[in-house]
Amino acid sequence: MTPDFNSGLGKNQANYAALTPLDYIARAADVYGDRLAIAHGPLRQNWRDTYERTRRLASGLRQLGVGKDDVVAAMLPNTPAMVEASFGVPMAGAVLNALNIRLDLPTLIFMLRHGQAKVLLADTEFAELARQMTEQLPELRVIQVNDLLGPQVGPFAELDYETLLAGGDPAYAWQAPADEWDAIALNYTSGTTGDPKGVVYHHRGAALNALSNILEWDMPKHAVYLWTLPMFHCNGWCFPWSIAARAGVNVCLRKFEPKLVFDLIRELRVTHYCAAPIVHAALANAPASWRDGIDWTVRGMVAGAPPPAAMLARIEAMGFDLIHSYGLTEVYGPASICAEQEDWASLPQDQRAVLKSRQGVRYHLQSAVAVLDPDTMQPVAADGQQIGEIMFRGNICMKGYLKNEKATREAFAGGWFHTGDLGVQYPDGYIKLKDRSKDIIISGGENISSVEVEDALYHHPQVLAAAVIAQPDEKWGETPCAFVELREDASVTAEELIAFCKQHLAGFKVPKAIYFGPLPRTSTGKIQKFELRKRMHSSKAIDV
Amino acid sequence: MTPDFNSGLGKNQANYAALTPLDYIARAADVYGDRLAIAHGPLRQNWRDTYERTRRLASGLRQLGVGKDDVVAAMLPNTPAMVEASFGVPMAGAVLNALNIRLDLPTLIFMLRHGQAKVLLADTEFAELARQMTEQLPELRVIQVNDLLGPQVGPFAELDYETLLAGGDPAYAWQAPADEWDAIALNYTSGTTGDPKGVVYHHRGAALNALSNILEWDMPKHAVYLWTLPMFHCNGWCFPWSIAARAGVNVCLRKFEPKLVFDLIRELRVTHYCAAPIVHAALANAPASWRDGIDWTVRGMVAGAPPPAAMLARIEAMGFDLIHSYGLTEVYGPASICAEQEDWASLPQDQRAVLKSRQGVRYHLQSAVAVLDPDTMQPVAADGQQIGEIMFRGNICMKGYLKNEKATREAFAGGWFHTGDLGVQYPDGYIKLKDRSKDIIISGGENISSVEVEDALYHHPQVLAAAVIAQPDEKWGETPCAFVELREDASVTAEELIAFCKQHLAGFKVPKAIYFGPLPRTSTGKIQKFELRKRMHSSKAIDV
Structure with a gap:
């Protein structure tokens, strides 16, 4: 006989609440x-005012x-309004669609x-675009956001953000979603081929990945986070919710400029940031004097493309602590992490960088990452x-x-999300991205x-x-075939x-x-290989 | 028109997994x-061997x-077997019932x-008890755990723990619970009046409170946790799952001894522990020389009874960082926390201790704590x-x-869990426990x-x-009426x-x-006021 652990032991208002990252800002404001x-x-x-x-x-x-389930779209740089929309839009029961402002x-x-x-x-930076949008979509209600660091322009919409807020109730009793599976955000893929696809996030996943971010970084209370990563990119990898x-502290940043980044780090004592490899490359190449006075460890997370080992090594040499994560829009941004092992610390920097450039292991609250044969759905040998x-x-x-x-x-066939990315798994369980399948070069059968x-x-x-891309060869x-951007004054x-x-x-x-x-490059900093493929046939190549 | 965010967007094996703390040990072992x-x-x-x-x-x-849903009970001190049972029992689909070994x-x-x-x-410490149990419950299967620091006794059960493990599959493919609402543990209340009640925990709550523990302490990866808190007490406040x-590191401890505690802290570089006020009092009263060599901040969490402000002050003076939480068996151990505010640091120690002795604010992943009028279910004025x-x-x-x-x-009436504890709420939102309702003394209407x-x-x-309890007065x-235990050599x-x-x-x-x-005191260190009430009528009192 087994006791009955169900009858009279169901969910009720006292013992069950939908998981939602909206709860995080309520607690931040309360406490x-x-x-x-x-x-x-x-x-x-x-936080009180922000809430x-x-x-x-x-x-x-x-x-x-x-x-x-109404969709509220946003054409916003990394401004306070974008942070606020990450909470205010779903608090209205709506779904936030943060648009890539570079499109x-x-x-x-x-x-x-x-x-x-x-x-x-x-x-206001997108006044002209917004006008063009309403021409084509006359029913779209535009709310003009006059960011204090944005361009000053005349009205291009019937309503502006501050007027909307002034008319809103500061004690509005928002409701948690009826179901934690309800949509919180809609994020379009960049769509290298075909139309962009609308990726739907739910409250549960957003709440949990926000915690995974904290767990990986051992991110302490009151961390100071610099917005070098666009918030339109997978909702800033869920970091608006992590920070709440x-x-x-959300240190906003309309536009990436290396000098400004170092100045903000120094002034606000920034502790954490995320950014694509291209941003890291710019930071690594900045004059050392720009970093003067930054004498604490700044933790960076890099993703968006496999970071070159050499770049990782240069960032480490700056005294920054860089961790590499990997993900896609479909997995809320980071979904695997190159978790650092204790014994890596004693390795020479170049060897450590090679290990750290891998895509790693599953993120904390993700169940699994695996390298599978898509035909058999069996794991490949963990031999690298x-x-x-x-x-x-x-x-x-x-x-x-x-x-x-x-x-x-198709994306979920066989009970796994198929990334479309090819990789290997090492004996230590870490995975490494090799290539998008179309980026593999097959030369002489190798x-x-x-x-x-x-x-x-x-x-x-x-x-x-x-x-590097493939070029046809008889x-x-x-x-x-390589496309190379050299440093200033390079002579190689x-x-x-x-x-x-x-x-x-x-x-x-x-x-x-x-x-x-x-x-x-794409708007998110990825190198556009399809553009290079076009260029290959028109540019002047130096054959060897 | 609102887009359809549901059709074709349901849960499947790829995008949904039951929350369970069992996943945490799997990741610890993998990574x-x-x-x-x-x-x-x-x-x-x-962790590999433990998993x-x-x-x-x-x-x-x-x-x-x-x-x-079969119940597996445990009569175990804070030993490795108890840590292992916190995972192994629910991995079998069963429900862990950790018994209070002092009953x-x-x-x-x-x-x-x-x-x-x-x-x-x-x-083995409970060999005799186990024999008596099987006399009364002949169908109970007893597994003898020969802990390496436990008393060496002959066989008192047909099967011992190591033999059971030797016959088990080290690669056993345990299944996550079919539903995260499934029971993971059964914990009996101490039952000051009437029979103990069997409190049922679910996987979801265990997984989430384990994370709340981490969030409050900013607990870093690889924290070293000393088991001064019994694991039979609300599953060690969910800390076996937090540590995974x-x-x-789980630093086990069969029995609390102040000298041993300081020795373990020094040897294993313990960073965190939880304990009742009585344990803290013993630590605070230990010779200062026992702390020699402990030159890092050790973080303690205290709960189980309102900690006297004076005791908090003494622990702080030792260089320990103490945080006060409050909860009950019904809320998985800690469910509110006296979150420290930045400006408290500059207060005199006694004032800070008064603030820190409050029960505080809701725990991180708990929705709310409130002080309500149980008749109207309306909040009382936040006036302290x-x-x-x-x-x-x-x-x-x-x-x-x-x-x-x-x-x-009854416990969940009106959509809230009723603790039975009386308290007040301060203007800063923090709550303070005043008394169990029966512990309020009503004197001249006050x-x-x-x-x-x-x-x-x-x-x-x-x-x-x-x-202090009430004594009848014409x-x-x-x-x-006060009952006081003095320090050694006291003369007051x-x-x-x-x-x-x-x-x-x-x-x-x-x-x-x-x-x-x-x-x-009760087995968990709480002072038994009902015993004092009995004693009041028989002991020699000094009336004034």
């Missing part, structure tokens, strides 16, 4: 109301007719239309050699793609990882950025770079052609 | 397998016929019978004066009482908090412990103590009688 929540130019706003403003925003949106009008229109956005919060859970597809499962995976059951089904070739190029002191099928020649690669790579992996020049 | 998990006497056991042993335990229990046989028999325990893990989530009942709501509340729908309904009177007594340097109805008289109280308390609150002698 640490006087503490700084947002720093932006001269603005210093505490009050998010409630005003929710209340104001309700007054506009926004309700459950072109047709793509943005596609997203607004597909997501059926009812309201758009638009920074820590009653920390055998290539499979990187897959995730657990609470840090999206609900699915909005209005796209087919793509959702697979060449473009990342590996890029890594070799990054080790050259005069290389600022490098991208004899070998494909050979590696293609021949010298080729010779350098030969010291570090097997012969068949050495680039057969090198093109010099600035690299095309 | 930090070589790191120390358990230290016990000469034993040093890493393997918990899987063997689960597998061995399954072989004994243990399955979903008498009839009470234990009541619990085993009420919980329908199928298996009992019993340390941090891949930290008006008394109401302390209530909780949120994910850190039990499923309910096993086989006791009436008590469950309420007197026995805690307040006790606090005054604790400030006297010769008072080791104090308890004129006033009731008057305060009742008259002197009364005079001391008059300096600190309003006249009507000063004890009218003082009794000296050791105080009766």
Whole structure:
């Protein structure tokens, strides 16, 4: 006989609450109301006021007719309004659609239309874009956000953000979602091919990944977080919610400039930030004097592309503590982490950097990451050699793609989220991204990882950025072709770079052609290889 | 038109996993397998081996016929087997019932019978008790645990723990609970009146409160945690699961001895511990030389009874960092916390201690704590004066009482968990426990908090412990009556103590009688006021 652990022991209002990151700001305001929540130019706003403003925003949106599952889009840089929208929009029961502010009008229109956005919060920087949007989408209600550091422009919308908040109730009694599986955000993929897909996040996943961020960094209460990562990118990897859970400080930043970043770190005693490799490269290349006075450990998290080992080493040499995570829009940003092991500390810096450039292990509250053969769904050998597809499962995976059951089904086939990225698993369980399947170069029947070739190029002191793609070759099928952006005043020649690669790579992996020049990047800083493929046929190459 | 955020966007194996603290040990073993998990006497056991042993335990229990919702009881001190049972028992789908090892046989028999325990893990220290249990419960399967620091005795059960583990599968594929609402543990209340009640915990609550523990302490990865708190007490306030989530170290401790505690702190570089006020009092009273060499901040959490402000001050003076939490069995141990505010640091130590002795604010992942009028369910004024009942709501509340729908309904009446404790709320939102309702003394129509009177007594340097109850009084109805345990070599008289109280308390609150002698305590260190009430009528009192 087994006791009955169910009858009379169900959920009720006292013992069950939907998980939601909205609860984190309520607690920050209740317990640490006087503490700084947002720093932006001269603005210093505490948690009590910030919470009050998010409630005003929710209340104001309700007054506009926004309700459950309505989409509120945002064209905002990393400003206080963007932090506030991360809470105020879902407090109204609505779904936040933070748009990538670097995208072109047709793509943005596609997203607004597909997501059926009812309201758009638009920074003055995007006045002209907002006007064009309303021309095409006359029913879209635009709210003009006059950020104190934004361009001063005349009214381009019938309503502005501060007026909306002024009319909202500062004690608005927002409701937790009826179900923690309810949508909290809609984030479009960048869509390298085909239309962008609308990734739907739920409150549960947002609440849990916000905690994973804290767990990995041992992030203390009142951490000071600098917004070098766009908040439109996977909701800033869930960090607006993490910072609220820590009653920390959001140091806003409209636009990345290395000098300003170091100045803000110094002035506000920043402890943590996230950024793509390109941002790290810029920081690493800045004059050392810009870092004067920063004598504490600043913790950075890098993701968005496999960070070259050489870049990791340079950031470490600055006294920053860098950790590498990996993820995609579909997994709320970071979903694996290159958790550092105690014995790595005693390794030479270059060896440590190689270990740290891997994508690592599952994030704290994610159930699993694995490298599987997508046909058999069996794990590949953990030998660092055998290539499979990187897959995730657990609470840090999206609900699915909005209005796209087919793509959702495919993405979750076999009970795993398929990233589309290829990788290997090492004997220590750590995974390493090799390539998007289309980025593998197959030369004479041998697979060449473009990342590996890029890594070799990054080790050259005069290389600022490098991208390697396949070029057709009569004899070998494909050979590696490199695009290289050099540092200022660099003088290295293609021949010298080729010779350098030969010291570090097997012969068949050495680039057969090198093109010099600035690299095309997506709005989130990823190098656009498809642009390079086009360019390959038109640019002047230096064949060897 | 609102987009459809539900159709095709449901839960599946890829994007949903039941929350369970069992996942934390799996990750600790996967990512930090070589790191120390358990230290016990000469034993040093890493996370890989600990996880393997918990899987063997689960597998061995399954072989004994243990399955979903079967109860596995434990009579274990804070030993490695108790840590392992916290994971291995629920991995078998079973429910862990950690028994209070200080209880008498009839009470234990009541619990085993009420919980329908199928298996009992019993340390050799309880050989005789286990024999008596099986006499009364012949179907109970006892597993003898020969702890390496326990008494060496002959076999008292057909099976021993190591044999069970040896026959278990180290790679046993345990399943997460089908539903995160499934029971993980059964913990009996101490039952000051009536039969003990069986409090049922679910996986979700255990997983979340384990994280709350980490959040409050900013507990870093690989924290070293000393087991001064019994693991049979609300599953050690969920800390076995917190430590696994941090891949930290469990420093086991069969029995509290102040000298041993300081030695373990020094040897293993302990960073964190929890304990009742009585344990803290013993630490504070130990010779200062015992702390030699402990030159880092040790963080303690105190709960179980309102800690006297004077004791808090003494612990701080030792260089320990003490935080005060409050809870009950029904809320997984700590469910409110006296979160420290920045500006307290600059206050004089006695003022800071007064603030820190409050029960504080809701714990991180608990939804709310409030002081309500139980009749109207409205909050009392936050003035530090008006008394109401302390209530909780949120994910850190039990499923309910096993086989006791009436008590469950009453406990959750009005959508809040009723603690039965009386308290006030201050303007800063912090709550303070005044008394169990029966501990309020009503004298001449005025309420007197026995805690307040006790606090005054604790400030006297010769008072080791104090308890105040009501004594009947013809004129006033009731008057305060104090029971005081003095320090060794103390010489203070009742008259002197009364005079001391008059300096600190309003006249009507000063004890009218003082009794000296050791105080009766429950197995968990709480002073047994009902024993004192009995004693009042038989002991020699010194009336003033």
